[in-house]
Structure formats: C-alpha cells, structure tokens
Amino acid sequence: MSRIGKLPIQIPTGVTVTIKDCVVTVKGAKGELTQNVNPDIKISLENGVLQLLRPSDEKNHRAMHGLYRSLINNMVIGVSVGYRKELELVGVGYRVSNTGQLLDLSLGYTHNIYLQLPAELKVETKTERNKNPLIILESADKQLIGQVCAKIRSFRRPEPYKGKGIKFVGEVIRRKSGKSAGK
Numbered sequence: 001m002s003r004i005g006k007l008p009i010q011i012p013t014g015v016t017v018t019i020k021d022c023v024v025t026v027k028g029a030k031g032e033l034t035q036n037v038n039p040d041i042k043i044s045l046e047n048g049v050l051q052l053l054r055p056s057d058e059k060n061h062r063a064m065h066g067l068y069r070s071l072i073n074n075m076v077i078g079v080s081v082g083y084r085k086e087l088e089l090v091g092v093g094y095r096v097s098n099t100g101q102l103l104d105l106s107l108g109y110t111h112n113i114y115l116q117l118p119a120e121l122k123v124e125t126k127t128e129r130n131k132n133p134l135i136i137l138e139s140a141d142k143q144l145i146g147q148v149c150a151k152i153r154s155f156r157r158p159e160p161y162k163g164k165g166i167k168f169v170g171e172v173i174r175r176k177s178g179k180s181a182g183k
Helices: 059-080 142-154
Strands: 016-020 023-028 031-036 042-046 049-053 083-090 095-099 102-106 113-116 122-126 134-139 165-168
Touching: 016 042, 023 059, 031 059, 049 059, 059 142, 083 142, 095 122, 134 142, 142 165
Parallel strands: none
Antiparallel strands: 016 023, 023 031, 042 049, 083 134, 083 165, 095 102, 102 113, 122 134
C-alpha cells in the first residue's frame, strides 16, 4: 500500500465534500474547488472521513493512489484554512505595488513589469521604511498560489553573490564568495 494513499482524510466541520461521476467537489469558508479523479480509484466518504482505495498493485494505480489523496487533502485544507505565501524583494530600488489584481514590479530593468493575477488570489503589498518590500498572496488553491509565486520569482531569481532578487520570506540563499582578493 501507498503510505500516503492509505491515510484517511478527516473532513473538518464547515466543509462539504460531494463525489459525482469521478469529480470531487470540496466547499468551505474560503471557496470551492473541484478535482477530476481517475475512475479506477474508488472514493468512499463515511462519518466525515474520506478514504481512497485502489483496485490493484499496478504501478500506475499505486502512483494515482497517493497523488489523488494528496490533491484532495490539499483541497480540504485550502477551503478550510487557506494557503499563504510571502515573497520578499531584496535589492536597492526594488519596489512593488498593486492596484486590485494588477501587480506592478520595479526590479532594476529599464521598464516596470505588470502582472495580472487571477481573481482567486488575494494579493497585498507592503512597503515599510528600512525593510524589504513584501508581496503577500492568499488563496484556497495550493497549485495556483505555487504557480503564481514561481512566475513572480522568475522575473528576478535570487543570485548567489549579493543575494539580490525575489525570494520567499525565511528562505536561505546559499552565498558564494566571488573573486579571491589576493595572490
């Protein structure tokens, strides 16, 4: 058995799960998410506990067993608690601001970068004196928030010599020493 796949998913109060024609829909306080599930994987919902079962020990069944359990668990956590990511802009003159869902990034290029964010995301920017600017993203969809963070980070990856770029709050950048000074 898959160690991840055989774990039951506890459904918290305030979250409803409906299963219809291999489509799992999860509704909660933070929103509603849906996921298509392969018809080979059987899903049972009893007494607030969701369990996934696979028909055989074939390689693709074992892979899908753990995958769909993780995806459904992420949906349940997302609609009940939600996900939050914080990105930090490290560098002189790096600035960020938002107007609704439009993110305006000034990252040392000749032009500003404008990024239109999906409506499912909640975005907030903070700029305080003597602190690095922050981008705070919140969503119920873990996949979407991760993809948007990766896109924002791709505009200016953290570099190993000075540590400048866009990084997650708390992330440690492995630093290099640069050229040696003497002979």
